[in-house]
Amino acid sequence: MAIISALVLEQMFLKHYQEWCLLSFSYVGDLDDSKDVVQSIFVKLLQKECNEPIKDFKSYISTSIRNESLKRIKKKQRTFLIKNYSNEVPSYEHELIRSEISQTLFREIDALPDQTRKVFELCVLEGVKYENAAEIMGITVNTVKYHLKKTFKILRLNLKDVYFWVL
Secondary structure, eight states: OOOOOHHHHHHHHHHHHHHHHHHHHHHHOOHHHHHHHHHHHHHHHHHOOOOSOOSSHHHHHHHHHHHHHHHHHHHHHHSOOOOOOSSSOOOHHHHHHHHHHHHHHHHHHHTSOHHHHHHHIIIIISOOOHHHHHHHHTSOHHHHHHHHHHHHHHHHHHTHHHHHHHO
16 A cells, blocks of 8 residues: 555545544544544644554554553543542632642642653653653653652652642
8 A cells, every 4th residue: 555645634634534533532532632643643643754554444543542542541641630629619728728739730740850850751740761761851760760760859848738638
């Protein structure tokens, strides 16, 4: 099979869009997220300079949708949210406490050594893979792991009292 042209991609997108959105929805459980997943895959395909032909395009797309959906789920799980566990409507005091906790957290992140902070921001906040972060920063993967371990140790120590406020 030849390398897929933009016209063929567009036709496949229009023909199977709903089907692929439903596939993504079965993983992520949110219609907007599922639409974003499908669209992002096709944007990546259009931007990708592929030298190798795709043998089974439909299978390739289905696998890509599954993988991208799972990445999206994982990314959402990593997102730091402070939840109000009571059934009450959040009061001004609750919002003030949340704001103070967020400010404390970001102040602690900013206080990290430069390279350690940059690794943390890339891997944790932006979701970049260790290998890619290492390449971006010009360090080894083991150094990335070291900096993350160091960051979590520092944050655990410095934020131990803040954590109990959330509970």
